[in-house]
Amino acid sequence: MVMCCPAGTRLAEVNALAGEQQLRFPLVVDPAATLAEHLAAVEYASASARFGPFVDNVLGMNWRVPCGRLVRIGERVIKSATGYDLNKFLLHSDGRYGNAVDLVLRLRRRGGEAVRCILRGAHPAIERARISLLRSPWIHWIDVVDLVVTAGEPAFLYLAADCGRGDVAAFDDYFRQLSAASGTQLEATEALDYSLPKLSLKTVITAAPPLAGELVREHGGQARVLCASGVVHYLPPRNLPLLPEPTLRRLELQCLEQGGHSYGPWSPRRDAVAQESAWATTLESAWNHL
Amino acid sequence: MPPAERLREVMPTGMILTSPAQLASYESDALGFKRFRPDAVVIPGCAAELIGVVRLLKDQAVPFTLRGAGTSLSGGPVAAQGGVVVHTSRLRRIEKISPTEMYALVECGVVLQQLDQALQPHGLYYPPDPSSAPSATLGGNVATNAGGAHCLRYGVTSNYVLGVEAVLLDGSVVTFGGPAGGRGPYRDDWKRLMVGSEGTLAAFTRLWLRLIPQPAKVWTFRATFLGIEAVSAAITHLATHVSCPAAIELMDPRSVAMVENSPMAVGLPAERFMLLAEIDGPAPLVDHRVDAVAAILRECGSDDVAFSDEPDIRAALWKARKAQGGLLGQISPDFLVQDAVIPKSQLAEILQFIYDEADRSGIPVATVIHAGDGNLHPNFLFDSRRPADVAAVEGLSKRLMRRVMEVGGTLSGEHGIGNDKAMYMEEFVGPAGVAMQMAIPRAFNPRHQLNPEKIFPERHFASP
The missing domain is CATH 3.30.70 (Alpha-Beta Plaits)
Known part of the structure; x- marks a missing residue:
């Protein structure tokens, strides 16, 4: 119950292929968007309530490191305790250590x-x-x-x-x-149409609904709370090009206090803290010279 | 000054062990036959003491190894290069259970069963359930990314770790993630590297673990099958059934015979595979699926399908599977259990490969399988006092691992690599994979002072 496909595959295509075997890849926000676009914008989808985040459903990948070399990461089976979990670490690393070229997806049964x-x-x-x-x-x-x-x-x-x-x-x-x-x-109701959010906030379960309410009250648009995951996906109104930087920082801080974070295109750029910078530099220098 | 003497400066009397009799019980983990005597064992009683111990040992330039209950099956928490074992089982406070936020905050030495019992009154559930749950610590579970029978439906430890508080080798105490399960103040998700790192990157002090509601109703099924083809068909049908079984467990005829020839016999027919399946959920959903699951088992060839939702009967159905592990130690001086994961479609072929290779080597083997996710546990029975036995088992393991790689499987599903499987890592991940992987300890533990000679054989500590 796995599927290997290029990161540029649209989720609609993934599920059309999986559907032929009565299977599905449930983590879909926007069927017209590609896997790579999903991974860059969100870490969770609505179906994470049942199946967990993308990192739990992408089993392995072919990963291109910045020096251009392609490295196989992760697995093609659904369970592994083999070595350090680079797969989960790299999947949402925002291009800092390279990019996924192909992905191995864990599929689930399609109920029908x-x-x-x-x-x-x-x-x-x-x-x-x-x-x-x-x-x-x-x-x-x-x-x-x-x-x-x-x-x-x-x-x-x-x-x-x-x-x-x-x-x-x-x-x-x-x-x-x-x-x-x-x-x-x-x-x-019929299925609700969703599109990829500009901002994703990860916090504790009880903090997510008020955070969504605050965002929409102050800036309009729509926020969707993935209730079981403690995640808010924010889709701004068309006339809002970007949330003000202080607002983004404040929202992110609210998440950080609970061990959460913000993610996605509007997430404020975060530099590595001093200690982290040393770890990241070690990884980058090793992986850039494979 | 020897490390043990320096440790006495920061630790209470009685919490540093140095006599041979005391050290003997720390020579191995549950793998048993690979023994490494530490120079000393230190048993901190709280996070502050653990932090003090890590800082002191770092400065002493001796290798040291974190160890919970020592139930690992891969040769992980042992002093492969001598030095000090830091035994964390006294850090066993459950600090918080939050029914509203659905998480628990525990110290690393909390035993899994202790957490399960504490969650019962809240109606909450922490699903990873390795068979060592009555004694294994959560710190060890996180270090090895432990699984268990029910991870088919509910996932393994890494799916439940929201945050890790750890002492690094520079002496700093860091928190990766937290109740929300995100990255916290860090740019990257370092927590992902900590889980399953087998004590090679940091010493865990506290863990935030995600909880879920307890399943309302559970049905257990037990059926026996004459041939591997029939039982493989049943596994395939069950794994894709709408009931999404929480567990699909398989015992091969040799394991069944071992149980039936023991005082733990439950009356299973000889020469048969025994399959256990469990479905759960709200009663209105799960109860009407029972007949369909039983029908699958019968249609695939079983003529003795038993099932129940009564706790006592369910326990009886599980009895043979639960007894199997303990019996291994009674009938053989040593055993080596492998932990490979294969695509389910390869099950029959790999099982036959194991039988053929074991028989050819003269090594008895009894296999249990987390069949739903293709996680094989062949137990090779031998006597480590006989060098020929050891050579045969090591040769067998090597050939099995190579075959597992050829069919697209992986070396370990839930035990970790330890020092038992480290020799296969380069072949599995390739030279570029080794370079990618070895960069991680280089960032956190560059001299391999923490738990050397695990995961990769080249992780050897050289004192400055």
């Missing part, structure tokens, strides 16, 4: 059916639903638990599960129960 819904309601009701779901064993089976916060609109919870035909009724029942218990209104 999709159950999707939106839960709407007042903020406390949405929070009840979100918290209840995160603490429920159902969380292991639900692909998407996203809080969608859009300027000028009430926030809502978007839930989706890929499942077998025989499971649809169980998911429908659970979503109805969740809605009733939390006091939210349930709506059926």
Whole structure:
């Protein structure tokens, strides 16, 4: 259940090929974007709720180091404790140590059916639903638990599960129960269109929703909270070319305090701290002269 | 002044061991037959003492090795080059369990089972479950990226490490990540290199571990099969089934015979493979999948499928698998367990290869397999007092590893490389891969003072 493909492959192509074997690569933000574009913009996708971040789903790669040499990194099997985990270290290193040329993706079974819904309601009701779901064993089976916060609109919870035909009724029942218990209104929905965010913030689970609310309240646009991962994906309004640097620094600091960070095209440039600079220089000098 | 004497300046009385009788139990890990006696063992009782010990040993220019419970199976936490073993099992405080943020903060010497018990009242779950869970420390689990039977569905240790606090060789205490599981103040994600680094980069003091809700309902299935083709088909069908089994475990007929010829016998038929599978989830989801899973096992050729969601019966179904490891030590003076991972499609071919090679070498072998992810554990039984046995087992291992590489597999799935598999690393990663990998200890531990001669044989400590 693995697929090797060039980093320039679009996710839609990946899943078209995988689908022929009743398989899928679930970590998709924008099907029209390539794997390389995903890796540069995000570390998590909605389906990370169930399958973890990209680093847990990219098993290996052919990696081109800056000197031009191609090196095989990682594995073609789904489990490894062989040597230092360069694969996870390099995957989101933003070109500092080279670039992925080909990737080995871990595929998952395609259930064949999709159950999707939106839960709407007042903020406390949405929070009840979100918290209840995160603490429920159902969380292991639900692909998407996203809080969608859009300027000028009430926030809502978007839930989706890929499942077998025989499971649809169980998911429908659970979503109805969740809605009733939390006091939210349930709506059926098609898949929501997403595009790659300009900014991604990684923090603790409870800090992500307020961070998303703050971003949208102050700057407009849309923020999506990947609730199980503690991640906020921010899509700015069309007329916002960039968030002010102090804002980006402040947002990042809020994440750093919890051992998180910011990521993506708008993430403020971060220089290596003194100690880190020495480690990075050691790696660069070794890897540039292979 | 000898290191042990200097250590007495920073450590309480009784926490430095130097007598031969005391050192004997630190000569090996659970691999057993490769023995290296340390010059001293020091047992810090808190992070501050551990930090003091690391700083002192660094200045003493002696090699030293971190060790948790010593349950490793790869020759990792042993003093391969002499020096000092730093035993971390007294750092066993669970500092925090956060049900709202879904993480635990633990000291490195916390035992996995201790954490599991502490999580029960919160309804939380830390999935990695190596068979040494009753005694293995979480620091050791993180150092080796431990797995276990249920990592097929839930993932291995690296999927659950949010942060690592570590003492580096320059004496600094750093935090990579934290409750949020990101990079913290660093530009790069150094935590990723720490996990699975086998004690060669830093001494871990505390760990932030991600938690998930406990599965609501669990069903265990046990079935036996006459041939490898039939059981391979069952594994393939189960691994792609909508129930996404949490575990698919396989015991070969030789392992089954070993259990059935012991006081732990459970009545399994002779000459058969035994397959265990476990599915879990919310009751409305998992209960209606039970018949489909049983049907797969029957359709693939099993005529004795047993299954249950009752805890006592489930424990009975697991009994043979759980007993297997302990029996190895009773029937053979030594055993060497390999840990390769192969594509599942190669299972039948590699298993036959193991039988053919072991039989040709006159070495008994009993194999258990985390079959869902292709992680093989052939246990070669031998007597290390007989040089011919040792040579035969080493030759067998070498041929197996080479075959594993040829079919696209990897050397270790969950035990780490240690000194047992270090000799295969260059062949596996190639010269450029060695250069890429060796740059990492060069950044953190350039003289290989921490845990020398592990992962790569050229990691040899030379005092300045």
